[in-house]
Amino acid sequence: DTEVTQTPKHLVMGMTNKKSLKCEQHMGHRAMYWYKQKAKKPPELMFVYSYEKLSINESVPSRFSPECPNSSLLNLHLHALQPEDSALYLCASSQEGQGYNEQFFGPGTRLTVL
């Protein structure tokens, strides 16, 4: 199984809502990532989890809250978002600590904040 799955595919939320994005992989990868991508731009790294511990936070606003409940799951909790947070949110996973590791990406969640 070389797949990273993400749910939901599309999400529309108001600025006062609380929602969560979910990511799952069963490749035994111990590093998982959240990226934000605006149209026609490269992905921007938000968070990295290594062995279920947060290892990189790219100064992301606190209205985004990541969680890694186990080695296969990664969540991104959203609260009080702004319209400029509308974007494609990509999850990825990779091997950990074995040199240069290609990242396997999920299909993304297209988020619209009204």
Next chain:
Amino acid sequence: AQKITQTQPGMFVQEKEAVTLDCTYDTSDPSYGLFWYKQPSSGEMIFLIYQGSYDQQNATEGRYSLNFQKARKSANLVISASQLGDSAMYFCAMSLYNFNKFYFGSGTKLNVKP
């Protein structure tokens, strides 16, 4: 600091012809990996090919090859015999040894004409 530069925002190629997408990189670290990803309009980032900084031979994967010129710090992607399904955004990325962070270029939008 690490930097990836893709100078071609958009390119057109005729079906069945070969095309080269340019990528230059900058790093003072001697150990790095270079990656190419394809992103169709659906959003998923698809891993295409990888080249390590110490690899002597250029990487190849089917119709994809990576023209690695270390002295020039370039890692161009060559797609042979273009197909309509190759129309997508292409990103060049770099990672450092055992470091879970990708540095992405700005991307090249490839359009394959029938």
